[in-house]
Amino acid sequence: MNLIIIIVLSVVMVVMAITAIIHKKLAVAVIATGVVSLMASVMYLLMAAPDVAMTEAAIGSGLSTIIFFYVLNKIRKAK
């Protein structure tokens, strides 16, 4: 069961990482990196590292996504 979840998570992670690189819209790319972090945090939980999982979920998928959006908005205005 665990193995199936891990395989699904890693497939989603790889697809989202590639999306983040090749997608033309930057907003979609930022969301995709957030999803990669979220899946990574579930993966850490499955690998018995709940401390790291909490950090990844809060900082990786929460804070860094919103900071990217703030910066994107700022750059758009500067253009």
Added chain:
Amino acid sequence: MIKNFFIIAILAGLAAIFVTLFWDFGDSETLTPLATHYATNGATEVGAPNLVTSIVVTYRGFDTLGEVTILFLVASIVSFFLKREKVQKEIAPKRETSEIILTAAKLLVPIVMLLGVYVFINGHLTPGGGFQGGAIIATAFVLLLMANPDFEINHKIIATVESVSGIAFVLIGVLGILLAGGFLDNKVLPLGTFGKIFSAGAIPLIYSFVGLKVGSELSNILSNLQGVQKEEM
């Protein structure tokens, strides 16, 4: 052409590094001597059920101080470069916040903050700790700012909380030199009963200060970034 060559060379170098790492990777059946010491004596020496916390706060407490310092530097550099102009220009009309986010923010912000406080106070008992708790508190501020973009976090309160908790963290460390075995030793306070909330010496105190410090620093970065959104370049 040369640029492409460099990119390919760097990628090949990275591939070589990772392939050797992958080949050397294997399940280790035994712990290293240091890990064995932590696993066998950690509970009696530090008195915290969560071994990760006892390593992060006590055995490797100096590293934690360094990490907190790095975060402090980042927060101050961000606020230095995003210095807000006094005169705010007129705000462009913006979309109203959706009803779902408004209601969810009202309901969830207090609960998320409470969860953050729970995580760093229980750092020595359950997974989590100061950094995680502080980050969770900052995500509560994210929700608040998304629901109400004009909300301003009081900078005086944040700066006071941040500096007081930073000084208290170092003071507890220095008290460790005077009263116990060394810098950031947790035996400043009695170890107490194993598994109770007031146990493991100074760890709950240190982690509360780290949590407050990290939470206020991250919220400060957020509020600085939010403050410059209205400015026209």
